Amino acid sequence: MKTLFLMSLLLIGLGLPVASEEKVADYQATADRIVEASRATETGWDRLSTLCTLYPHRLSGTRGLEEAIDWIVGEMKKDGFDRVTTEEVTVPHxxxxxxxxxxxxxxxxxxxxxxxxxxxxxxxxxxxxxxxxxxxxxxxxxxxxxxxxxxxxxxxxxxxxxxxxxxxxxxxxxxxxxxxxxxxxxxxxxxxxxxxxxxxxxxxxxxxxxxxxxxxxxxxxxxxxxxxxxxxxxxxxxxxxxxYPDKISRNIIAEIRGSQFPEEVVVLGGHIDGWDIGEGAQDDGGGSLMCWEALRTLSQLGLKPRRTVRVVLWTNEENGLQGAKTYRRLHDLEIKNHVLAIESDYGTFHPTGFAFTGQEPAVAMLQEIVSLLDSSVGEMKVRTPGGGADIGPLMAEGVPGAALTHNSKKYFWYHHSPADTLDKIEPKDFTDCVATLAVTVFVVADLPQRLPFGKPGD
Amino acid sequence: MKTLFLMSLLLIGLGLPVASEEKVADYQATADRIVEASRATETGWDRLSTLCTLYPHRLSGTRGLEEAIDWIVGEMKKDGFDRVTTEEVTVPHxxxxxxxxxxxxxxxxxxxxxxxxxxxxxxxxxxxxxxxxxxxxxxxxxxxxxxxxxxxxxxxxxxxxxxxxxxxxxxxxxxxxxxxxxxxxxxxxxxxxxxxxxxxxxxxxxxxxxxxxxxxxxxxxxxxxxxxxxxxxxxxxxxxxxxYPDKISRNIIAEIRGSQFPEEVVVLGGHIDGWDIGEGAQDDGGGSLMCWEALRTLSQLGLKPRRTVRVVLWTNEENGLQGAKTYRRLHDLEIKNHVLAIESDYGTFHPTGFAFTGQEPAVAMLQEIVSLLDSSVGEMKVRTPGGGADIGPLMAEGVPGAALTHNSKKYFWYHHSPADTLDKIEPKDFTDCVATLAVTVFVVADLPQRLPFGKPGD
Missing domain, CATH: 3.50.30.30 (Glucose Oxidase; domain 1)
Structure with missing residues (x-):
């Protein structure tokens, strides 16, 4: 360790690039490894199937939602993350x-x-x-x-x-x-x-x-x-x-802690609540589980980014947004350390990039990062502006925010209906979403330079 | 009239083509007129809308079906056809x-x-x-x-x-x-x-x-x-x-009588019964009404073909086929004079031609006829074999039979479901189907040479 440290000092002295000064392009091999790993497993898909089959109805205040949360937390604890926890949220019923x-x-x-x-x-x-x-x-x-x-x-x-x-x-x-x-x-x-x-x-x-x-x-x-x-x-x-009177539900949080800047956080997530019909597959079982699976993919590969990557599965997005509001309140002092917040709540179709709101240099940086997926998953574009309901409270404070986008117009065919079921999701689309999220959050969390904070024009 | 007759004799004597020896290509202008006329009116569409709105449930044995039949017969009598009648059919209930x-x-x-x-x-x-x-x-x-x-x-x-x-x-x-x-x-x-x-x-x-x-x-x-x-x-x-015990329903028949060979009949039709859910728009309100509207279009244009054109709206296709069987029985002596039977029961999408079963020369003749629509409605193909449930009993006796075909694979999305409703039909598709049927039956009914009778290989 000591030798390596001395060698780094030496290289810095010579003005040569060191391991701590990667550029986005240097992540191509890692990105390809992540994509390959996400395609080599059925764990994420099997969990999505279990969620849709055994926990299809996840309306705030109901036992169905809390049982789904219990199951997810139990499974997450098997994944070797640095932290798995929940935060209590008062929700309507x-x-x-x-x-x-x-x-x-x-x-x-x-x-x-x-x-x-x-x-x-x-x-x-x-x-x-x-x-x-x-x-x-x-x-x-x-x-x-x-x-x-x-x-x-x-x-x-x-x-x-x-x-x-x-x-x-x-x-x-x-x-x-x-x-x-x-x-x-x-x-x-x-x-x-x-x-x-x-x-x-x-x-x-x-x-x-x-x-x-x-x-x-x-x-x-x-x-x-x-x-x-x-x-x-x-x-x-x-x-x-x-x-009924309000009840206590929970946001779910799972993390890989940053190796260098653990206090800086890249958040990605969906909402774990849903309606009481169908299976909540596109809205937002798929969106939630692809975030979880993205974190698991990084963990399985032993990829330890400089910053913390945090999955949040917000509760009560559908009828109250109390999960997002509570997260914002509980993490008040951390806001400035939220590097990026990604929300996945537009279904589970083939990913096309992100709809993003942030400063101009952040847009360019994110575009460069998602282009790492062009050769494997497909062409990715960062469009502006973008955002989402659950990351709204963070974005209001200047946290750069992005929604995963898809090439399908079918989302509202299924949304909030008894037809929002597992059969409407292609397993390959799910995997491609996992890969897209995993590569994006890893590189954002690991790059030496931080994504600029603040709203456009700040 | 006498002068014309003498001139015809004269022309025959000279070996020149006379009005009575048209070839298919000579019908292009008439075909175009028919297409234009079918596009210039909303009568057919309005009637389809009325059927779907006021008479949506037409299951055999129910009052709903008989009220629909009463309404159709009443409207048909306003259309100036040579004959509008019904034939009693015993149907299950x-x-x-x-x-x-x-x-x-x-x-x-x-x-x-x-x-x-x-x-x-x-x-x-x-x-x-x-x-x-x-x-x-x-x-x-x-x-x-x-x-x-x-x-x-x-x-x-x-x-x-x-x-x-x-x-x-x-x-x-x-x-x-x-x-x-x-x-x-x-x-x-x-x-x-x-x-x-x-x-x-x-x-x-x-x-x-x-x-x-x-x-x-x-x-x-x-x-x-x-x-x-x-x-x-x-x-x-x-x-x-x-x-319940069987009931009496009715096949509906409307005709333009042939000017030269009234005993020879070109039949086209769909089934007027349907299920007791949805509106029976694609199955088979649209198919039935486009046949009726095709006859009305010929009638409005004053086109009087040499042979009789007969619309039959069969009853009880869905759960018994008694309409088709009864028609076959009641018209037993006429079978050999059935020149062609067309069934329209694959929905109301953009027409692409016919699926046909008949002798080889009949296939060629029909292909030539439907090609009259290529320049106006779109490319038409006669594929073999083809047929349908309601024309099955006639085809079994050697009557050439054809089903109107469409370029949509959506038929079974709606079929027999509460989603079989008027909003699933494009008015232009309906009109194009009317035009396709009207041109085809008119030319088949008017050509000097009759479509060969018999099954392939007879």
Whole structure:
């Protein structure tokens, strides 16, 4: 050891490069080794399958979520990480009960319906009323006189998630303001095979709280055409939901400690909570498990970066974001030492790079790093800006933040629906995501120069 | 009129071509006119929309089917056809009642399920049992010892419809033979978003009749993975079905009578019955209405072919084929005068030609005719062999038969499911199908030379 140390001093004196002055290009062989290792194992995939099979329903406040967390923590402890721990988070606890939508006619017809997260209950007797279909808030305003006592159906076609989801968030209050007794939403998705999608909704403080559920796009369009044909439709809607007192859930944390700057942290993670339908495979079982598997890959290879690499599996992303807020609070003094925060919450498709927000030199550095994957996984691009819900509180403080991006537009086909299941994920895509994350976080954590802190323009 | 007649005689005497000796190429201008006319109207599309909106459920024996038929006949009578009539057909009458599938666990979970057509009832109390998942009949044979008293789940991946549908037809009897109390089928589809698909099933005479339902591919795979993980799954299945005495339904017939050979008939049609879920848009509302609209287009243009063009909308294709069998019987003496029978029952996508069975010269003739559409609708190919369920009885007697083909592989995404709805059809595809059918039947019906009768090699 002493000899090596003396040799380093000597080399520094000669102005020659030393082991501690790698450039990004010097990591090509290591990157290739990481990619190869991530492809040589089925551990990550098998764990994803187990999560989807045995712990499919992971809604905040439920036993399902805590059982999933227990299992993950137990498995992580077998992986030889330097630290595996959890941090307590107070989360909301809302659950769906019996739910049904029956069209009342000579032969009653039962349609698929899902209560939206946070909706008040109709009670066991349900709500029976005629429906009024609108295709926008403007249309609701125009038909306001007809809404009183009705169940308003929002048949709003999908444009982008960001645009259309507004009706899911605020639709109940807008319908209530018009006098409706309940509301139904055309599920927020660009492609449906009679698929209902749930998701969180919120009530305005000043509006009456009415039950709010999601129906299939097909049903919404059918109701709409019936209305255009002058036919009244009467339905009976049951959404037996219940809100309980807050519960304690946990963020999961696993680390490889940095060899040189252990206090500097590269964070990567997804959210371990999910909805109470489907298997939460794309949202966000795959995203969570690929981060964990990326850390395990580095650990298995004995790669010990200069900085700490930390996986965080946040809880309660779906209906409260308390995991992210609590992490931000508990790590307050560490914020300036967060070198990079990566969130993986856009599914598990073939990776294409990152959507990133950081200073200009950081963008260039990250682009150089992900290009190490071009020859093995495929061309990688760093696009700007980017971010995510769980890393939002860190990014607000100046931590550079990145979302793993994919080449698929299918994410919202599955999102929050009973079709978010393991069969929708290609094992090779999962592996490529693992490799992309592992290479990126390793190089960011190991390079002599730190990724510049701060927001663009700081 | 007399002058024209004399001129014809004169031309015949001179050996010059006369109006009565057109070749296929002479129809290009007429074909273009037909295509243009089919694109210039929304009548057909509006009628398809009305069918899907007001008459979505058209299962044999139900009032829904007969109301659809009444509406069609009423509309057809406004179209100025030479004949609009119906022919009575005795059809089976089976209906689904309440149905549910609940996974029995700490928090019971309700999954989508559809009784398969013809299934016996579980009764209102349902069947409660553990499930046994198999992926093939071989696998069922291997697990025979475990099947007694269980609900057998066939998790058979989709290969082709023809291959996989066998499990839907005979699965219940095979499961009953192994001692199962009920059976569930992974829905027969290559793509699912938690979508169940129904369809007809049959019981072997020697086997016990047990209830048989379809679940989503996602649920079947989830059950399968749970079993592989060593976890037992107990479910409660309710399929309240009921079989009633046969009823009278109707085939619908509309015609433009031939000007020269009225006894010779070119038949085109689809089936007007459908399942009791979704809207029966692709199967076979679109196929039926495009045939009707093709006839209306010829009629509107005042095109009077030499032979009769007849639209037949068969009843009871889905669960009995009694419409086709009755048509064959009632038109027994006409069989040799059936020049061509076209069936449109593969959905409503962009047309690509026909799958045809007939003598070699007939194949060549049909190819020449459909090529009239190359410049307007797109390249058309006549592939061999081809046919369809409703024209099967005619083809068995030597009538040349053709199925309209499409360039989409999505048909079985929607088929027999609640996702078979109007929004899955592009209006332009519908129009192009109308044009393709109208041009083809007009030229076949009008050419001086008749399409050769008989099977290939006759």
């Amino acid at each position: 809302w659950e769906r009960g019996a739910e049904s939508l029956v069209v009342l006619k000579e032969k009653p017809e039962t349609l698929a319906v899902l209560a939206l997260g946070g909706s008040v209950s109709t009670g066991p007797d349900g709500v029976e009323a005629e429906i009024l279909v609108v295709d926008s808030y403007q249309d609701l305003e125009a038909k306001k006189d007809q809404a009183k006592g009705k169940i308003v159906v929002f048949d709003v076609p999908f444009t982008t998630y960001g645009e259309t989801v507004g009706y899911r968030i605020t639709g109940a209050s807008r319908a209530a303001d018009a006098g409706a007794v309940a509301a139904l939403l055309r599920s927020v998705t660009p492609h449906s095979l009679a698929t209902p999608h749930t998701g969180v909704m919120l009530y305005d403080a000043d509006s009456k709280k009415i039950p709010f559920g999601a129906i299939t796009p097909e049903a919404a369009q059918h109701f709409h055409r019936l209305q255009q044909a002058g036919q009244a439709t009467r339905v009976k809607l049951i959404l037996e939901t219940r809100s | 089976w209906e689904r009642g309440a149905e549910s599938l609940v996974v029995l666990k700490e928090k019971p979970e309700t999954l989508a399920v559809l009784a398969l057509g013809g299934s016996v009832s579980t009764g209102p109390d349902g069947v409660e049992a553990e499930i046994l998942v198999v992926d093939s009949y071989q696998d069922l044979e291997a697990k025979k010892d475990q099947a007694k008293g269980k609900i057998v789940v066939f998790d058979v991946p989709f290969t082709t419809y023809g291959e996989t549908v066998g499990y839907r037809i005979t699965g219940a009897s095979r499961a009953a033979d192994a001692g199962a109390v009920a059976a569930l089928l992974r829905s027969v589809t290559p793509h699912s978003l938690a979508t169940p698909h129904t369809g007809v099933m049959l019981y072997d005479a020697d086997s016990k009749k047990i209830p048989f339902g379809a679940i989503t591919p996602e649920a079947a795979q989830h059950f399968h993975r749970l079993q592989q993980a060593g976890q037992a799954t107990r479910v409660k299945l309710i399929l309240e079905t009921r079989s």
